[in-house]
Amino acid sequence: MLKYVFKSSLFIIPFVLLYLWNVLFYDVNGNDLIRLGYIPDFYKKTKNELYALNEKKQFFDNFYTDNIKANYDILVLGDSFSEEKHSFTNKLAKNKKVLLIDGRQENNPFQRLIYLINSDFFQKVKVKNIILESVERSVIDRSNQIKFTKKIKITNKLKKITGNSKKPEHTFFSNQALLFSYNTIKYLLLNNSFFNKNVYMLPMSKKLFSDFKKKNLLIVHEDISNLNLNNNKKFANNLNDNLNKINSLLERKKIKLYFMICPDKYDMYYEYLITKNLIKPKLIERINRFNKKYIFFDTKKFLKFELKKNTQDLYFYDDTHWSPKAVMIVSDSIIKRI
Amino acid sequence: MIFNSLSFLIFLPIVFTIYWSIKANKLLYRNLTLLIASYYFYACWDFRFLILLIFSTFLDYITGYLISINSKRKNKRLWLIISITINLGFLGFFKYYNFFAHSFANLLSKFGLEANLSYLNIILPIGISFYTFHGVSYVLDIYNNKIKPEKNFIIYSLFVAYFPLLVAGPIERATHLLPQLKTIKKFNFNLAKLGMKQILWGLFKKIVIADNCAVYVDQIYNFESGHNGSAFIVASVLFAFQIYGDFSGYSDIALGTSRLFGIELIKNFSFPYFSRDIAEFWRRWHISLSSWFRDYVYIPLGGSKNGLIKSVINTFIIFTLSGFWHGANWTFLFWGVINAIYFMPLLLKQKNRKNLDYIAENKTFPNFKELSQVILTFSLVTIGWIFFRSQNIDVAFRILTRIFSLEAIKKPTIYPNIQTFLLICFMLILEWQNRMLNFGLEKTGEKWPKLLKYGLYYLIIFSIFWFAGEEKQFIYFQF
Numbered sequence: 001m002l003k004y005v006f007k008s009s010l011f012i013i014p015f016v017l018l019y020l021w022n023v024l025f026y027d028v029n030g031n032d033l034i035r036l037g038y039i040p041d042f043y044k045k046t047k048n049e050l051y052a053l054n055e056k057k058q059f060f061d062n063f064y065t066d067n068i069k070a071n072y073d074i075l076v077l078g079d080s081f082s083e084e085k086h087s088f089t090n091k092l093a094k095n096k097k098v099l100l101i102d103g104r105q106e107n108n109p110f111q112r113l114i115y116l117i118n119s120d121f122f123q124k125v126k127v128k129n130i131i132l133e134s135v136e137r138s139v140i141d142r143s144n145q146i147k148f149t150k151k152i153k154i155t156n157k158l159k160k161i162t163g164n165s166k167k168p169e170h171t172f173f174s175n176q177a178l179l180f181s182y183n184t185i186k187y188l189l190l191n192n193s194f195f196n197k198n199v200y201m202l203p204m205s206k207k208l209f210s211d212f213k214k215k216n217l218l219i220v221h222e223d224i225s226n227l228n229l230n231n232n233k234k235f236a237n238n239l240n241d242n243l244n245k246i247n248s249l250l251e252r253k254k255i256k257l258y259f260m261i262c263p264d265k266y267d268m269y270y271e272y273l274i275t276k277n278l279i280k281p282k283l284i285e286r287i288n289r290f291n292k293k294y295i296f297f298d299t300k301k302f303l304k305f306e307l308k309k310n311t312q313d314l315y316f317y318d319d320t321h322w323s324p325k326a327v328m329i330v331s332d333s334i335i336k337r338i
Numbered sequence: 339m340i341f342n343s344l345s346f347l348i349f350l351p352i353v354f355t356i357y358w359s360i361k362a363n364k365l366l367y368r369n370l371t372l373l374i375a376s377y378y379f380y381a382c383w384d385f386r387f388l389i390l391l392i393f394s395t396f397l398d399y400i401t402g403y404l405i406s407i408n409s410k411r412k413n414k415r416l417w418l419i420i421s422i423t424i425n426l427g428f429l430g431f432f433k434y435y436n437f438f439a440h441s442f443a444n445l446l447s448k449f450g451l452e453a454n455l456s457y458l459n460i461i462l463p464i465g466i467s468f469y470t471f472h473g474v475s476y477v478l479d480i481y482n483n484k485i486k487p488e489k490n491f492i493i494y495s496l497f498v499a500y501f502p503l504l505v506a507g508p509i510e511r512a513t514h515l516l517p518q519l520k521t522i523k524k525f526n527f528n529l530a531k532l533g534m535k536q537i538l539w540g541l542f543k544k545i546v547i548a549d550n551c552a553v554y555v556d557q558i559y560n561f562e563s564g565h566n567g568s569a570f571i572v573a574s575v576l577f578a579f580q581i582y583g584d585f586s587g588y589s590d591i592a593l594g595t596s597r598l599f600g601i602e603l604i605k606n607f608s609f610p611y612f613s614r615d616i617a618e619f620w621r622r623w624h625i626s627l628s629s630w631f632r633d634y635v636y637i638p639l640g641g642s643k644n645g646l647i648k649s650v651i652n653t654f655i656i657f658t659l660s661g662f663w664h665g666a667n668w669t670f671l672f673w674g675v676i677n678a679i680y681f682m683p684l685l686l687k688q689k690n691r692k693n694l695d696y697i698a699e700n701k702t703f704p705n706f707k708e709l710s711q712v713i714l715t716f717s718l719v720t721i722g723w724i725f726f727r728s729q730n731i732d733v734a735f736r737i738l739t740r741i742f743s744l745e746a747i748k749k750p751t752i753y754p755n756i757q758t759f760l761l762i763c764f765m766l767i768l769e770w771q772n773r774m775l776n777f778g779l780e781k782t783g784e785k786w787p788k789l790l791k792y793g794l795y796y797l798i799i800f801s802i803f804w805f806a807g808e809e810k811q812f813i814y815f816q817f
Binding site for chain 1 (some may be wrong): 343527803805
């Protein structure tokens with residue numbers, strides 16, 4: 001029997017060890033680029049310092065979970081950049097009355113706003129200003145999908161949303177352990193790499209993240225793969241037209257529209273990337289030159305100013321989102337303009 | 339605790355170590371170890387239903403004993419009826435109450451009547467369809483004087499609750515399993531090695547084949563109106579492999595696990611997709627269930643001994659019951675009836691026992707005729723699986739209408755991953771090579787140099803990890 005146990009172990013133990021290594025060092029609940037890229041987390045200390053800058057309390061009202069008041073200074077419609085306690089929404093709400101309608105009924109913030117316009121929402125809830133926010137890599141795609149005549153009731157009387165709320169966990173029979181091991185080797189030894197078809201690592205000329213390693217940038221694949229869409233002049237014009245049209249509809253209701261793009265990390269740090277022949281993002285610069293009836297918050301400009309001062313960790317090193325530092329800068333700039 | 343989970347991978351070596359650490363002549367302690375492990379295994383699913391399992395065990399143990407001690411046939415029959423009624427009563431209640439209540443209410447509403455029936459929020463105890471049939475076959479075998487009742491309650495309890503087969507079969511027979519539980523066993527290296535290989539093959543079929551097919555199948559079947567006929571053809575073929583990989587994979591893991599303890603279970607699958615006609619398919623698919631229905635329903639009803647008409651009726655009965663056993667939905671019933679219809683031409687022409695040998699026996703490849711027969715049989719079976727997979731009969735017929743329309747020659751609305759097809763081909767090649775044996779990996783690599791052989795095993799293990807799809811429960815757990 002010992003011979004059997006020994007021989008079986010030859011096949012089982014290597015995979016058990018890989019799994020244990022995975023459990024110890026791969027954080028399934030970590031930031032998005034860590035999870036998507038199956039790479040180790042060497043950024044804990046800085047992240048803890050950054051998290052400490054987050055607000056502890058929620059100041060805004062969430063349409064779906066809180067009691068709604070009759071009027072608000074600002075309605076925010078966006079994506080993950082505008083939700084939760086760590087967002088600019090919460091910072092704004094410290095000084096203003098802010099309502100957030102998140103994406104649980106409609107993921108596309110543009111379309112969400114159209115549904116509200118096409119309903120009696122603004123008769124029931126008085127709003128002075130709307131901030132429409134989208135992350136840069138998705139903005140053109142979202143704009144192209146707008147249906148102005150579609151009507152869906154945005155209601156807070158939904159039954160509890162039962163999405164895929166299963167907590168991520170380490171699964172034994174999965175490619176997690178294999179990918180994590182392979183990607184960790186690439187991560188430690190290479191400067192320029194592609195992890196798991198989702199995450200890119202690109203070298204930079206400056207150290208703008210206080211991680212343990214060399215000067216590099218982690219981005220999500222869509223930052224680059226959506227550039228053809230985002231750099232398309234016709235689609236950019238279409239986006240501007242859509243926003244102008246939405247603005248006209250809101251003007252009739254005496255509501256001011258503010259539009260905000262949260263820049264992709266790739267765009268934010270583009271001038272510091274040293275890899276040759278990378279496509280330059282053009283969308284935000286184009287929007288600045290358009291004839292706009294809405295007000296455009298150029299958050300890239302707000303943050304570029306800080307980058308020039310070599311401010312580190314404006315974005316999380318291992319996440320697609322900006323850090324509390326950027327949130328403070330952006331929300332301060334917005335408050336001055338509203 | 340499913341077989342492809344980490345908790346089972348921890349559970350199994352612990353039970354294995356304790357079991358074989360006990361001296362061979364201490365059979366009681368070995369059986370007790372397996373029994374406690376089995377109850378723990380079951381309790382991990384839902385400890386509340388452990389009580390039902392134990393009650394069912396007691397019921398059949400006592401009624402089996404009472405049947406044997408009564409000399410009068412009338413009294414024997416009475417205890418038999420009590421046992422079967424209670425067993426099937428529990429099964430009927432947990433599995434079919436809401437189905438019958440809904441169906442009855444629907445029927446009344448067609449006549450403009452309203453039924454005020456209460457629908458219950460019933461959780462189906464896992465494995466009830468399997469362990470109930472164990473118990474029923476035990477009392478029937480005692481009644482028919484095939485076996486004597488088991489005096490040792492531990493051994494009998496282990497027969498009912500033995501963890502490798504508890505939640506999804508195979509449906510064992512007392513005549514086959516009980517004697518093994520009473521035999522002193524020494525550790526058999528070759529048997530344990532075979533068991534490990536079978537577990538590996540079962541994991542490959544379940545995790546790599548079934549779970550990957552499921553991704554595409556679910557996309558198509560869960561959004562029926564959004565896909566065309568050709569997409570449904572692909573999805574239905576993949577479902578055929580999903581259900582095969584899932585169920586036969588589970589059976590391989592169960593049989594392989596049992597071999598680690600020196601116990602051989604009934605073979606449940608014998609490469610059914612290499613069948614040349616539907617009768618051969620049903621001799622090779624879920625063998626333990628079809629043989630159960632043959633021995634305890636078909637033969638007592640008279641089988642084929644009372645003329646062709648009776649034979650036809652009995653065949654319809656067992657296929658319908660077999661369909662119904664799978665679940666409380668008209669689709670399963672319909673699936674059973676379809677298979678009965680498929681079977682009829684062979685029965686009427688008395689050709690249902692034609693292909694008793696192996697396809698291309700002692701040859702490398704099948705001839706053209708055999709290949710055509712295999713493809714035709716597979717196609718008929720796949721059409722039947724459409725009912726098995728669909729939510730209801732209407733959906734199944736809509737899908738069939740799409741498949742048998744011009745939509746079938748258009749491009750599928752979405753394409754599955756090419757790697758899924760390549761992996762299915764790999765599985766079929768290995769299963770073809772071992773089609774005259776017990777499982778797909780049995781003799782593959784046996785005569786190769788050690789390095790190459792071990793390389794193959796590592797490759798299969800690696801592929802299990804690499805191609806692991808989204809973890810899905812075994813399909814047959816819901817039965």
